[in-house]
Amino acid sequence: MTKVVNYISESFEELKSNVTWPAWAEVQRLTIVVAVFSVVFALATWGVDELFAKTLAVFFNWIKA
Template identity: 40%
Template sequence: MSKVTNYINETVEEMKDKVSWPTYPELQNSSVLVLVGSLIFALVVGAMDFVFDSGLTWFYDQF
């Protein structure tokens, strides 16, 4: 049990003293960047899906 307690105490100490936490403005900027990147990725994947769907529909309608 002492190993578990030691592990938890070291983890808490590391999270307090050794981890550099972002400031609130840095966190906001990162969140906006992730949101914009996700939207761009979703639009690209959606466009690819539309093109493939339209192309395959056209192809299958030829037969």
């Protein structure tokens, strides 16, 4: 258990002393970039899924006829 506590303590010390944290404005800007990209990627995935679904529906209706 001492090893775990020591590891956590050293991790916090590492984060405080050796990590260069970005400015708050940069964090906000990058968060917006990630959110917009996520929405665009989700819409693109949905669009491709709809396209394939309609294409397969047309294909199978063509086979049945």
